[in-house]
Amino acid sequence: MTRLQKSRALQWLCTLAAAAALVIVLFPVYAIIVGSFESTETLFSGRFYWVPHEATLDNYRTVLQGGSATTQETVSGSQTGNVLTSLLVGLGTALLALVVAVPAAYALSKYRLRVTLVIVSSLLVAQIVPSIVLATSLFIIFHWIHLLNSYPGLILADGTYAIPFAILVLRAFFFSLPNELMDSARVDGASEWRTFRLVVIPIARSAIITVAVFAFLAGWGDFIFALTVLNGTGIQPITLGIYNYLGNYSTDWGAVMSSAVIALVPAAVMLMVAQRYIASGLTAGSVKG
Amino acid sequence: MGRRGNQAQADAAAPAPATAGAGAAFRSLTTGSLPRLSARRKQQFAGWLFLAPAIAYLLFAFALPVIYNVMLSFERTSPATIANFTAPFAGLDNYHAVFHDPTSRSAIVRTLEFTVLSLVFQFIIGFSLALLFSLRFPGRTFARSLIIVPWLLPLIVTGVIFRFLFQAEGGAVNQVLTNVGLVDHPIQWLNDPHLALWTILIGNIWLGIPFFTLLLYSALQDVPVEVKEAAVIDGASPWQRLRLIIVPIILPVIEVALLLGFVFTVKVFDLVIGLTGGGPANSTQLITTWSYNLSFQQFSFGQGAALNNVLLVLALICAPLYLWLSRGSLRTSRGEGR
Numbered sequence: 190m191t192r193l194q195k196s197r198a199l200q201w202l203c204t205l206a207a208a209a210a211l212v213i214v215l216f217p218v219y220a221i222i223v224g225s226f227e228s229t230e231t232l233f234s235g236r237f238y239w240v241p242h243e244a245t246l247d248n249y250r251t252v253l254q255g256g257s258a259t260t261q262e263t264v265s266g267s268q269t270g271n272v273l274t275s276l277l278v279g280l281g282t283a284l285l286a287l288v289v290a291v292p293a294a295y296a297l298s299k300y301r302l303r304v305t306l307v308i309v310s311s312l313l314v315a316q317i318v319p320s321i322v323l324a325t326s327l328f329i330i331f332h333w334i335h336l337l338n339s340y341p342g343l344i345l346a347d348g349t350y351a352i353p354f355a356i357l358v359l360r361a362f363f364f365s366l367p368n369e370l371m372d373s374a375r376v377d378g379a380s381e382w383r384t385f386r387l388v389v390i391p392i393a394r395s396a397i398i399t400v401a402v403f404a405f406l407a408g409w410g411d412f413i414f415a416l417t418v419l420n421g422t423g424i425q426p427i428t429l430g431i432y433n434y435l436g437n438y439s440t441d442w443g444a445v446m447s448s449a450v451i452a453l454v455p456a457a458v459m460l461m462v463a464q465r466y467i468a469s470g471l472t473a474g475s476v477k478g
Numbered sequence: 479m480g481r482r483g484n485q486a487q488a489d490a491a492a493p494a495p496a497t498a499g500a501g502a503a504f505r506s507l508t509t510g511s512l513p514r515l516s517a518r519r520k521q522q523f524a525g526w527l528f529l530a531p532a533i534a535y536l537l538f539a540f541a542l543p544v545i546y547n548v549m550l551s552f553e554r555t556s557p558a559t560i561a562n563f564t565a566p567f568a569g570l571d572n573y574h575a576v577f578h579d580p581t582s583r584s585a586i587v588r589t590l591e592f593t594v595l596s597l598v599f600q601f602i603i604g605f606s607l608a609l610l611f612s613l614r615f616p617g618r619t620f621a622r623s624l625i626i627v628p629w630l631l632p633l634i635v636t637g638v639i640f641r642f643l644f645q646a647e648g649g650a651v652n653q654v655l656t657n658v659g660l661v662d663h664p665i666q667w668l669n670d671p672h673l674a675l676w677t678i679l680i681g682n683i684w685l686g687i688p689f690f691t692l693l694l695y696s697a698l699q700d701v702p703v704e705v706k707e708a709a710v711i712d713g714a715s716p717w718q719r720l721r722l723i724i725v726p727i728i729l730p731v732i733e734v735a736l737l738l739g740f741v742f743t744v745k746v747f748d749l750v751i752g753l754t755g756g757g758p759a760n761s762t763q764l765i766t767t768w769s770y771n772l773s774f775q776q777f778s779f780g781q782g783a784a785l786n787n788v789l790l791v792l793a794l795i796c797a798p799l800y801l802w803l804s805r806g807s808l809r810t811s812r813g814e815g816r
Contacts, residue, residue: 199615200613200614200615200616201615201616203610203613203615203618204615204616204617204618206610207610207611207615207617207618207621208617208621210607210610210621210625211621211624211625214624214625214627214628214684214687215624215627216650217628217636217639217640217643217684218627218628218631218639220639220642220643220650221635221638221639221642224642232648233648234648235647235648236648236653237648237649237650237653288531289531289532289535290532292527292528292529292531292532293528293529293531293532295528296525296526296528296529297529299525300521300522300524300525300528301522301525302522302525302526302529304529304533306808308529308532308533308536309808310801310808311536311540312536313797313800313801313804314794314797314800314801315536315540316741317741317793317794317796317797317800318540318544318790318793318794319744319745319766319786319789319790319793320745320747321745321747321766321769321770321786321789322543322544322547322786322787322789322790323539323540323543323544324770325543325547325550325769325773325779325782325783325786326542326543326544326546326547326550326783327539327543328773328774329546329550329560329563329779330542330543330546332560332561333561333563345538345539346539348535348539349539349540352532352535352539356532381520381521381524382524385528406630409632410631410632410633410634410635411632412632412633412634412747412748412751412752413747413748416751416770416774417770417774428632428634428635428748431634431635431638431752432634432751432752435638435641435752435755440641442642445638445642446638446642449635449638449639452631452632452634452635453630453631453632453635456627456630456631456632457630459630460623460626460627460630464623
């Protein structure tokens with residue numbers, strides 16, 4: 190073998206290794222997609238099929254129209270409503286994160302403020318605080334200020350996933366902007382607010398999209414706050430809908446899996462549409478959960 | 479993280495924002511209402527206004543709940559006291575109850591074991607994949623983009639997926655094991671108290687792989703090519719290059735990855751609820767799930783809060799280390815502050 194052939198062979202070996210890794214990493218997702226198209230009989234037949242055995246849309250039809258065969262009494266409403274709820278919560282979380290984080294990150298990178306060190310340290314520590322600690326307290330605090338079972342309450346709670354991360358990522362981005370940019374706007378007579386709105390925000394668009402995507406996914410995928418601060422019926426995001434389909438003794442697999450597949454649609458869409466934003470967000474030292 | 483740190487340090491060397499110099503001409507938010515303020519003062523004021531929502535949010539959504547959780551852990555709570563915001567002082571009763579409850583104690587020990595085992599495997603797999611992706615081969619960009627998938631799923635969905643895979647009857651795992659002849663009857667993964675934790679461990683390792691892979695991959699990209707080439711010219715073997723050159727250079731990122739991995743894993747909740755619900759017979763209760771059970775199913779918020787504080791201490795042990803490892807971004811802000 191020549192050296193060239195040898196390095197070609199090595200390259201293909203790497204491709205093979207990467208393909209094997211991908212198969213293992215993606216198989217679990219593939220398995221529920223297959224499962225979601227199986228009939229109830231197949232799902233309870235005690236056999237796993239590698240490709241859909243008798244493909245059917247029944248599971249999707251059932252969950253989107255509401256109710257499920259085995260756990261009907263515990264499930265309120267259809268997953269169609271739940272999807273809308275989750276969309277609203279995801280968008281709300283993204284909006285809250287941007288409103289709070291964009292100006293804060295700008296202030297923390299471009300203004301000389303005495304509190305900068307304290308706030309940045311607090312943000313780093315805030316990322317560490319476990320959600321169950323916040324959820325336990327927020328349940329009682331929300332009860333007290335009447336935010337239980339409400340969209341604003343849930344979105345405020347879901348912001349805890351997104352906001353510290355968003356500020357830190359945007360701050361790193363703002364550091365890369367030359368100060369002359371803002372100064373020239375100021376010399377032209379723009380106020381601080383106008384400079385921020387008309388100069389800084391347009392330039393930061395890609396970083397802003399990155400944090401918005403992450404905040405949306407955090408709100409969409411949240412389960413712990415939905416379980417705690419939505420104490421009861423009424424608002425029910427899709428994650429809670431899935432949980433309700435998991436019975437204590439028997440699981441309605443058709444409903445669970447079709448709902449789970451619906452719940453991973455936004456992630457799939459983001460992966461396709463916002464790929465480069467996601468990759469940059471992840472390597473910015475993100476914290477999830 | 480490494481990139482962010484490096485970038486922040488580079489920025490520290492850049493000229494500080496011009497403040498008073500450019501001041502005379504611009505109209506700030508405060509023009510008119512506070513005419514006598516200097517340009518620098520106006521800028522300070524604008525900065526504070528930009529920061530105000532974030533400060534309010536941090537106080538409301540982090541400081542208040544954490545402080546309230548500490549208060550709660552010293553109170554004698556009951557379902558009736560929830561409406562009152564405070565309850566009678568209970569001293570250390572809740573902590574006493576938590577540390578004498580066998581389920582709480584085993585949940586604490588289990589959380590630590592689970593976390594350490596998760597990190598070991600996540601790191602080994604993630605680092606191997608990062609090294610693989612830093613080689614050149616056909617399809618590497620495609621493979622790298624798909625490796626993110628486990629990260630993006632809602633955690634409850636991940637739990638449900640693994641519950642499906644580990645079913646005794648009709649689960650893919652048992653089917654593969656039976657087909658290759660490793661077992662002759664289905665393993666009761668989710669019904670056997672000795673095995674159920676392994677399913678959570680496997681699920682958690684799976685979902686942590688993208689984080690470790692991408693973080694370490696980006697660190698490997700930052701290793702200067704000249705350094706790697708010099709090592710090759712000096713005749714270092716691949717293993718020597720890895721151990722003596724690459725690992726020391728990316729060590730700060732490895733530390734941050736392990737630290738954040740620790741923090742994610744001690745607070746895992748959704749995955750357990752989706753996979754085992756803490757069962758069978760509480761054999762997969764972690765601190766988070768048992769705390770939820772105490773507070774929201776037994777309505778013993780005081781004990782739940784006490785257990786939460788154990789978790790908080792475990793997580794916050796990492797805080798000083800995290801701050802130290804992130805000192806690059808902190809130093810910049812100190813340089814700016816007055």
